[in-house]
Amino acid sequence: MRRFVLTALLLASSAWAADMSPAPEIKPAAADPLAAPRRLIAVKDWAGALVALRAEPQAGNADWHNLMGYTLRKQAPPQFGEAEAQYLQALRIDPNHRGANEYLGELHVMKGELPKARERLAVLEKLCPAGCEQRDDLQRAIAAAR
Numbered sequence: 001m002r003r004f005v006l007t008a009l010l011l012a013s014s015a016w017a018a019d020m021s022p023a024p025e026i027k028p029a030a031a032d033p034l035a036a037p038r039r040l041i042a043v044k045d046w047a048g049a050l051v052a053l054r055a056e057p058q059a060g061n062a063d064w065h066n067l068m069g070y071t072l073r074k075q076a077p078p079q080f081g082e083a084e085a086q087y088l089q090a091l092r093i094d095p096n097h098r099g100a101n102e103y104l105g106e107l108h109v110m111k112g113e114l115p116k117a118r119e120r121l122a123v124l125e126k127l128c129p130a131g132c133e134q135r136d137d138l139q140r141a142i143a144a145a146r
Helices: 002-018 035-042 046-055 062-074 080-093 098-110 114-127 133-145
Strands: none
Touching: 035 046, 035 062, 046 062, 062 080, 062 098, 080 098, 098 114, 098 133, 114 133
8 A cells, every 4th residue: 555655646746747847838819900990890980990001001911901992982982993992902912812802892783883793703602612701792782783
């Protein structure tokens, strides 16, 4: 019995010693540089979102251009020309950007340009043939415009 207790203590102390090593450093995830504009867009504060986006321009970021286009399109009155330019820039950076393809298609629907909207839908059908939110949303917008 005494041997058993000593063996158990030795094993426990070696396990405890192994646990004494410092914990691995956990680095926080990189902050989303577009978090503030996203929050403003979520509450439909278009003017605030534009200010936030313009305060931190990100020329090489497709998401930034997509959000800028979305905000320009949603504000009153909508700025279709500038919004389209932003979506096209997002697609130059990332031709497979689902959001930019959807929103550009919705802009075309708003302008009554259904053939162009269908072109964006065709791109989304290739990007997500099994379906995705962007494809489904654009499909509904086109159907509602008919």
